[in-house]
Amino acid sequence: MTGIERIIFATIFIAAILFFLKNVFRLFAILCLGKWENRFDHLWLRLGNLIKYGFGQKRVVAKPFGINHFFIFWSFMTLTIVYVEFLIGGMFPKFNLRFLGDIPYGIILSVADVMSLVAIVAILIAVTRRTFFRKKSISANFEAYFIPSLIAILMVAYFVSNSCEASLGNLEFIKWQPVTASLAAYWNGTDPHTIHLISRSAWWIHAVVLLFFLNYLPYSKHLHILASLPNCFFKSDTLVSTVPLKQLKKGEDLGISKVVQFTWKDILDFMACTECGRCQDVCPVSQTGKVLNPKGIIHECKLNIFKNGDVIRASRPKDMLASAPLNAKMQIPLVNGSELSVDKEALWGCTTCGACMEACPVFIEHAPKIVQMRQHLVMEKSDFPHELITFFEASEQRFNPWGIAPTDRIKWAMDLKVPLLSDVKQAEYLFFTGCAGSFDSRARRSTNAFARILNQSGISWASLGNEEKCCGDSQRKLGNEYVFNKLAVDNIATFKKYGVKKIITQCPHCFNTLKNDYKQYGIELEVIHHTQLINTLIAEGKIKVKQSDDNKTVFHDSCYIGRYNRILDEPRDILKACNGHSPLEMAKNKTNSFCCGAGGGRMWMDELPGKRIYHERTLQALDTKASTIAVSCPYCMTMFEDGLKEEKNPGQVKVRDIAELVADTMIV
Numbered sequence: 001m002t003g004i005e006r007i008i009f010a011t012i013f014i015a016a017i018l019f020f021l022k023n024v025f026r027l028f029a030i031l032c033l034g035k036w037e038n039r040f041d042h043l044w045l046r047l048g049n050l051i052k053y054g055f056g057q058k059r060v061v062a063k064p065f066g067i068n069h070f071f072i073f074w075s076f077m078t079l080t081i082v083y084v085e086f087l088i089g090g091m092f093p094k095f096n097l098r099f100l101g102d103i104p105y106g107i108i109l110s111v112a113d114v115m116s117l118v119a120i121v122a123i124l125i126a127v128t129r130r131t132f133f134r135k136k137s138i139s140a141n142f143e144a145y146f147i148p149s150l151i152a153i154l155m156v157a158y159f160v161s162n163s164c165e166a167s168l169g170n171l172e173f174i175k176w177q178p179v180t181a182s183l184a185a186y187w188n189g190t191d192p193h194t195i196h197l198i199s200r201s202a203w204w205i206h207a208v209v210l211l212f213f214l215n216y217l218p219y220s221k222h223l224h225i226l227a228s229l230p231n232c233f234f235k236s237d238t239l240v241s242t243v244p245l246k247q248l249k250k251g252e253d254l255g256i257s258k259v260v261q262f263t264w265k266d267i268l269d270f271m272a273c274t275e276c277g278r279c280q281d282v283c284p285v286s287q288t289g290k291v292l293n294p295k296g297i298i299h300e301c302k303l304n305i306f307k308n309g310d311v312i313r314a315s316r317p318k319d320m321l322a323s324a325p326l327n328a329k330m331q332i333p334l335v336n337g338s339e340l341s342v343d344k345e346a347l348w349g350c351t352t353c354g355a356c357m358e359a360c361p362v363f364i365e366h367a368p369k370i371v372q373m374r375q376h377l378v379m380e381k382s383d384f385p386h387e388l389i390t391f392f393e394a395s396e397q398r399f400n401p402w403g404i405a406p407t408d409r410i411k412w413a414m415d416l417k418v419p420l421l422s423d424v425k426q427a428e429y430l431f432f433t434g435c436a437g438s439f440d441s442r443a444r445r446s447t448n449a450f451a452r453i454l455n456q457s458g459i460s461w462a463s464l465g466n467e468e469k470c471c472g473d474s475q476r477k478l479g480n481e482y483v484f485n486k487l488a489v490d491n492i493a494t495f496k497k498y499g500v501k502k503i504i505t506q507c508p509h510c511f512n513t514l515k516n517d518y519k520q521y522g523i524e525l526e527v528i529h530h531t532q533l534i535n536t537l538i539a540e541g542k543i544k545v546k547q548s549d550d551n552k553t554v555f556h557d558s559c560y561i562g563r564y565n566r567i568l569d570e571p572r573d574i575l576k577a578c579n580g581h582s583p584l585e586m587a588k589n590k591t592n593s594f595c596c597g598a599g600g601g602r603m604w605m606d607e608l609p610g611k612r613i614y615h616e617r618t619l620q621a622l623d624t625k626a627s628t629i630a631v632s633c634p635y636c637m638t639m640f641e642d643g644l645k646e647e648k649n650p651g652q653v654k655v656r657d658i659a660e661l662v663a664d665t666m667i668v
Contacts, residue, residue, distance in 0.1 A: 009091060024226075032264060036263070046233050050229060053362075059361040075118055078112060079112055113162075113178060113180055114178070116158050117179050124152075130145070135281065136277075138276075154206060154213070159179065162183075164198050164202065165199055167195055228274065231362045231364070240565070241357065248482060256373050256375070266369060267305055269369075271302065273302060279357075280293050282592070283355060284351060294356040294366045300342050304341065347374055348605070352477050353559040353595035354367060354563045358563055358592070371477055388605065391478075392483060395472075395483050399470050400435040401435055409468060428459060430462060430504070432471070436634035437634060438468070449659040450506055453534060453662060453666065456668060459542070468491070469487050474603060475487065484517075489521070503527045506634070507634055511529045511560065511561060514527045531632050532567060543662070544667040552625065553583045553626060554621055555572060555585070557590055559595050559596075560599065566591075571630070571632050597612065597613030615647075617639070618643025619643075622647065626653065629653065637657060
């Protein structure tokens, strides 16, 4: 390299690095616009997550094509060290990493040589897939081809430059570089001066593209290269999407209407999105032809935060960057305010099933963001679907979604021996019946069956009867934090009144809310789903079942006990005890189960556009040729029965709660 070349390169290099650092500062400043959230606990666990999911790409390779991304990722990881050597060597030609020792240095060169070829092959596969075998969820825009092209140019320039130098005899460690050594033979017979010119041209192409790529990242969707590893480190330790507890005080923001009202971790989520489309592929709402696209919501929020972030930072005095108040008038509204905003219809379509979060390779938390945007629409704007008016009024005034008189809550127990806590004062277990189990005529049959099981087992249990109120799950998921707070406070007061420590639920929504959301109020409860308890009772011999002759039972995993709370084996063990064999499985099962469509408050709303989610899930169940669909959730029960009616099912396929199946086969 000539002296002029070194000066030119040093100028470009310094300018590029300074511009990159400026962009990193810009990203960090935008990140700091978010509210504080503590994600710095359990550091050793977080480090393990970084290694497993960030560097190990565990979720990425879970999908068939993920291995291709794995190789691209690790190509760059292994090439980083030689790129550092390359850039420093551009200014100081005698610099190299040989000081590490000949063998370590040789290994580094060998790995870089092989991985450069691997990167080219992986890029060709990725482009071929995107061009000829592209799924609907995968984008095919300019950037989708531009970034792979830059990577391919980097690798080709690397091989051209190195093979030319090898043919000129300038590579001392050529024996460690098998690909380069093979390519060097191509230049045999070429004029050395020509080879030198080609080598220098390739070197400069490699240098310029590398520095351009470094600075293009913060402005492209490949920003995830910088943000995804931190996002894996700061991921939540649970899939449970409990939203922050709101302080319902005058002057406080109710929900989120501006993107800077999110936390810094939410903003990191936006930056980390790879736009791979996996969330869209598994979203039941998106897959049934509706407006919601989880990837789209995250992308729109990312565009919004960058637009808002730059405006806000520019509006602050230089000496008050960290402390100046946010100028609300300069912020683009987050929901239906412009082309950079989230569509309201998309927000109301979400079932909060968590499938998007389960599939995301970088652990973006979609559902809590959607719920908080709903909070703004409900509590500040009173802008929500009309059918929710009655629902909210009934929940607030009569403490149940149906608006039935609270004194009718215990009517389900009319013909049963059901102990009430108001009478017995104390019991080991409280059976929290739930609104569906108390008021819905179909769900009452499941409630009765479970009560018979409890009585047969001989354990100490009781019901709150008419003192029980709705747990508040749907109200919170729909954004009405005010009503949820009222219901939660009243229920917790009742629990404390009777010293309740252990609660059994048959509704997964009650289970998840009591177990996870109520913790925010300072109460620790041992919450048990009825499938967990029944499985334990059978295992301990406290109830005995005889095997039925039904060998065609398929089990549907409810999102809130399956995906969210990992209760997967217990229902299957129960069905195996009742039938003598494991149940049939749908194609989408366990943590990859397909939602019935009733979660996130959708139970109380009309489902108009596209196909009906519950009908799609019913068809998946019927594909197994089952005669019985076993469920563990009253909402799922309703959805499947509606789906079977639409299929004009003449009664040959039945929907049964697991408690009903056990009660039918229980030896009394």
